[in-house]
Amino acid sequence: MRDVYVIGAGMTPFGELWNKSMREIFVDASLAAIQDAGVDHVDSLYVGAMSPGLFIGQEHLGAVVADFLGITPIAATRVESACASGGISFRQAFLEVASGASDIVLAGGVEKMTDGADVTEALATAADQEYEVYHGITFPGLYAMIARAHMHQFGTTREQLAAVAVKNHRNGMKNPNAQFRSELTLEQVMKSTMVADPLRLLDCSPVSDGGAAVIVASAEVASKLKRKNVKVTASAQASDTITLHDRKQLTTLDAVVRASEKAYKMASKKPGDINFAEVHDCFTIAEIVITEDLGFFEKGKGGEAVEKGLTARESGKIPINSSGGLKSKGHPVGATGIAQIIELYEQLSGRAGDRQVKAAKVGLAQNMGGSGASCVVHILEAT
Amino acid sequence: MISPRYAREIPHRYQLLAARCSSCGSIAFPPRRVCRKCQGQKFEAAKLSSEGTILTFTVIRVGADRFSKQTPYAVAIVELNDGVKITTQIADADVDTLQIGQKVRLVFRKIQEDGKAGILCYGYKAVLV
Amino acid sequence: MVGIVGYGSYLPRYRIKAEVIARQWGADAEAIKRGLQLTEKTVPGQDEDTITISVEAARGAIQRAQIDPQEIGAVYIGSESHPYAVKPSGTVLIDALGIGPHVHVASYEFACKAGSEAMYVAYSHVKSGEMKYALGIGADTSQGAPGDALEYSASAGGAAYIMGTERVAAEILFTNSYTSDTPDFWRREGEFYPRHAGRFTGDPAYFKHIVGAGETLLQKSKLSPRDFTHAVFHMPNGKFPQEAGRRLGFTKQQLEAGWIVPWMGNTYSGSSPTGLAAILDIAKPGDLVFMVSFGSGAGSDGFIYRLTEEIKAIQDRAPKVREMLDNGKIYLDYGQYTKHRHKIKLNE
Numbered sequence: 001m002r003d004v005y006v007i008g009a010g011m012t013p014f015g016e017l018w019n020k021s022m023r024e025i026f027v028d029a030s031l032a033a034i035q036d037a038g039v040d041h042v043d044s045l046y047v048g049a050m051s052p053g054l055f056i057g058q059e060h061l062g063a064v065v066a067d068f069l070g071i072t073p074i075a076a077t078r079v080e081s082a083c084a085s086g087g088i089s090f091r092q093a094f095l096e097v098a099s100g101a102s103d104i105v106l107a108g109g110v111e112k113m114t115d116g117a118d119v120t121e122a123l124a125t126a127a128d129q130e131y132e133v134y135h136g137i138t139f140p141g142l143y144a145m146i147a148r149a150h151m152h153q154f155g156t157t158r159e160q161l162a163a164v165a166v167k168n169h170r171n172g173m174k175n176p177n178a179q180f181r182s183e184l185t186l187e188q189v190m191k192s193t194m195v196a197d198p199l200r201l202l203d204c205s206p207v208s209d210g211g212a213a214v215i216v217a218s219a220e221v222a223s224k225l226k227r228k229n230v231k232v233t234a235s236a237q238a239s240d241t242i243t244l245h246d247r248k249q250l251t252t253l254d255a256v257v258r259a260s261e262k263a264y265k266m267a268s269k270k271p272g273d274i275n276f277a278e279v280h281d282c283f284t285i286a287e288i289v290i291t292e293d294l295g296f297f298e299k300g301k302g303g304e305a306v307e308k309g310l311t312a313r314e315s316g317k318i319p320i321n322s323s324g325g326l327k328s329k330g331h332p333v334g335a336t337g338i339a340q341i342i343e344l345y346e347q348l349s350g351r352a353g354d355r356q357v358k359a360a361k362v363g364l365a366q367n368m369g370g371s372g373a374s375c376v377v378h379i380l381e382a383t
Numbered sequence: 384m385i386s387p388r389y390a391r392e393i394p395h396r397y398q399l400l401a402a403r404c405s406s407c408g409s410i411a412f413p414p415r416r417v418c419r420k421c422q423g424q425k426f427e428a429a430k431l432s433s434e435g436t437i438l439t440f441t442v443i444r445v446g447a448d449r450f451s452k453q454t455p456y457a458v459a460i461v462e463l464n465d466g467v468k469i470t471t472q473i474a475d476a477d478v479d480t481l482q483i484g485q486k487v488r489l490v491f492r493k494i495q496e497d498g499k500a501g502i503l504c505y506g507y508k509a510v511l512v
Numbered sequence: 513m514v515g516i517v518g519y520g521s522y523l524p525r526y527r528i529k530a531e532v533i534a535r536q537w538g539a540d541a542e543a544i545k546r547g548l549q550l551t552e553k554t555v556p557g558q559d560e561d562t563i564t565i566s567v568e569a570a571r572g573a574i575q576r577a578q579i580d581p582q583e584i585g586a587v588y589i590g591s592e593s594h595p596y597a598v599k600p601s602g603t604v605l606i607d608a609l610g611i612g613p614h615v616h617v618a619s620y621e622f623a624c625k626a627g628s629e630a631m632y633v634a635y636s637h638v639k640s641g642e643m644k645y646a647l648g649i650g651a652d653t654s655q656g657a658p659g660d661a662l663e664y665s666a667s668a669g670g671a672a673y674i675m676g677t678e679r680v681a682a683e684i685l686f687t688n689s690y691t692s693d694t695p696d697f698w699r700r701e702g703e704f705y706p707r708h709a710g711r712f713t714g715d716p717a718y719f720k721h722i723v724g725a726g727e728t729l730l731q732k733s734k735l736s737p738r739d740f741t742h743a744v745f746h747m748p749n750g751k752f753p754q755e756a757g758r759r760l761g762f763t764k765q766q767l768e769a770g771w772i773v774p775w776m777g778n779t780y781s782g783s784s785p786t787g788l789a790a791i792l793d794i795a796k797p798g799d800l801v802f803m804v805s806f807g808s809g810a811g812s813d814g815f816i817y818r819l820t821e822e823i824k825a826i827q828d829r830a831p832k833v834r835e836m837l838d839n840g841k842i843y844l845d846y847g848q849y850t851k852h853r854h855k856i857k858l859n860e
Binding site: 118120121124128130131132133134135136137138140141144145146148149152193194195196197198199241243244245246250 | 388392412413419438439440441442443444445446447448449450453456458459460468469470471472478483494495504506508
Binding site for chain 3: 393394397398452453472474475490491492493494498499503505508
């Protein structure tokens with residue numbers, strides 16, 4: 001496999017974008033990425049989107065966005081893996097360049113969630129329709145059950161969950177594209193409306209519109225454009241049972257463990273070699289469990305770690321979600337995985353401004369679908 | 384709720400009909416073509432135990448539209464006595480006093496309705512014993 | 513010998529007290545409780561209906577009878593609150609209990625006596641030799657119109673009876689029926705609440721038919737009231753069945769075992785069938801039981817049962833009425849009650 005570089009990135013602000021349609025959002029992000037990369041064409045594109053069919057009644061998204069970007073007749077493919085759609089879109093682009101099939105590929109992601117669909121019902125399609133959702137479970141409900149099991153088994157506290165939201169909002173304040181750029185206190189999180197015990201409103205990532213895109217290219221193209229500074233050194237993916245109840249352990253996300261093991265091997269790295277990471281904090285408990293399953297902390301100690309500030313941006317041992325995470329940055333489902341790559345790219349290129357993580361050399365992005373049935377992990381390094 | 388999709392699940396939801404792998408003995412619920420454990424493709428019909436224990440649970444306070452008038456309601460992952468785990472509501476319970484480890488048994492209840500004029504959908508829920 | 517080989521009953525756990533309803537409508541709670549002899553009534557859970565109640569009751573009947581459900585040749589459920597107007601409640605029940613597909617199924621309607629009619633037809637099928645076992649059920653989750661007298665009594669519950677010829681626990685000795693066109697209480701197609709004609713529901717309706725059927729049944733059997741250990745009549749409230757018993761010559765003691773209405777309410781098609789189940793729960797071999805149901809419109813079904821030795825073996829195999837009546841009660845306020853009873857106009 002050839003070496004692959006990220007040579008440009010672009011995204012829209014994340015939030016309620018009432019005046020923009022899904023196509024416009026995707027085009028805005030893609031044009032920005034293309035301009036940032038300085039390329040005059042792309043060989044193909046991938047667009048991650050969880051459910052344009054349910055949200056806006058539109059399928060065949062690859063064709064739609066290629067048309068609107070004015071770049072037909074290139075190959076254009078919509079990628080879906082629930083909330084991991086963006087990350088897997090990036091993986092497909094990586095594989096296409098790594099294999100030599102293409103030299104320049106646009107990997108994008110987009111979601112338009114505010115056009116009136118029943119969002120809870122649409123998001124629930126990432127779980128088992130007949131044996132989970134049929135019985136009335138929701139996404140917050142699934143993660144709430146993980147949270148309760150984690151609290152029961154390891155003594156993780158309500159305050160530790162809240163600490164994740166507080167940290168991510170603090171980071172988001174420095175992200176011009178974040179949906180929420182406001183400080184959150186522990187008390188505000190703990191007093192917010194209960195959604196599914198023990199998770200409250202402020203433990204949950206929001207409903208958002210948004211688009212993000214990156215350009216991946218071969219070493220030769222990157223070199224020619226003088227943008228050979230962020231290399232993709234690992235790309236790995238894993239799956240797990242669709243139902244939460246069939247998992248081996250309720251408190252471990254096996255797909256995260258396996259994808260990251262493969263990624264570390266591919267990049268010849270250990271968890272301790274990672275300087276910073278973007279992880280899938282769809283709910284506060286998710287960040288805690290994921291940091292354990294990525295090997296950053298011992299099983300059961302993820303809550304303690306965030307409480308002690310080990311994952312804080314400025315002084316932490318390993319800054320997690322310097323972008324603000326899904327919680328503060330927003331979670332337009334299909335775009336999230338790409339936005340994580342963009343944060344890695346910005347940090348590794350030294351372009352993260354106020355959010356800059358010191359000595360950022362090796363970054364990891366972890367994107368996950370549903371209650372953990374699919375997971376994709378990438379490692380990017382500054383060269 | 385579309386009738387054909389609902390009708391196919393009736394034996395599993397009403398009578399807890401599962402499948403036991405003829406090679407390794409693990410039970411699949413609902414029945415499936417390929418054993419998750421050993422990839423075997425031969426199964427025998429089996430019926431799940433209707434008693435179990437709460438492994439974890441939550442109380443849904445904000446539900447999808449079709450469940451919105453029933454909140455707050457509890458949903459749990461229950462481990463049945465034969466080792467199979469299911470996701471199910473806990474009915475007739477004081478949602479504020481539920482605990483991991485409580486014993487339950489499964490009963491037959493109406494799970495949802497397809498609006499005012501669509502079909503009625505039944506299945507299993509758990510009650511504390 | 514033909515009769516009951518297995519029986520089961522089910523009452524939901526939710527209750528509402530008569531005084532809570534009275535407070536809502538500014539009525540005199542004490543006068544109502546005294547006049548109707550009703551204290552509280554059962555309320556179905558939001559996830560319960562005539563189908564789920566019938567399934568739980570029939571499960572008990574199968575547990576008591578210890579038969580192969582596949583041998584049941586007919587399933588008839590009588591109710592005035594079948595969840596579907598078109599699609600028999602029994603079609604869901606058979607798949608829930610492993611009965612069929614080689615089985616007759618139909619929904620019965622005859623106001624509060626749909627259940628006893630279903631029991632009679634099940635009995636007839638077995639008596640005629642048509643099939644080995646037949647299942648007759650009376651179950652309801654009836655509506656009482658807000659602020660109406662019937663709101664104090666309309667409740668939820670039911671009982672199921674498997675009729676057969678082997679190991680009969682309660683032999684059916686005599687039956688009869690007495691029917692006429694008496695418009696005392698009815699519900700038009702498409703209407704949500706039933707209506708009634710006030711005091712006309714008493715003597716010209718309830719008493720005329722219960723006494724008409726009861727006297728005929730006694731004549732047919734050549735028995736007199738004192739021969740019976742227990743008697744149960746349709747129970748629209750606490751008072752009517754006691755008066756019916758008195759008019760037919762029965763004592764209060766004979767009615768006691770089955771007189772569960774003050775705490776259960778009127779489970780409509782489930783009323784006398786559930787009262788009968790409460791009697792069977794404690795009856796002894798040799799006991800004679802007298803039962804007359806009543807359904808508005810109007811008619812009454814009469815049955816005389818004789819308990820056999822088998823009853824001792826089957827009583828403890830499934831939950832009993834008094835256990836369900838007395839244990840695990842969850843009390844509702846009026847607002848919760850209206851939500852459970854779908855009395856709130858939702859934005860659908």
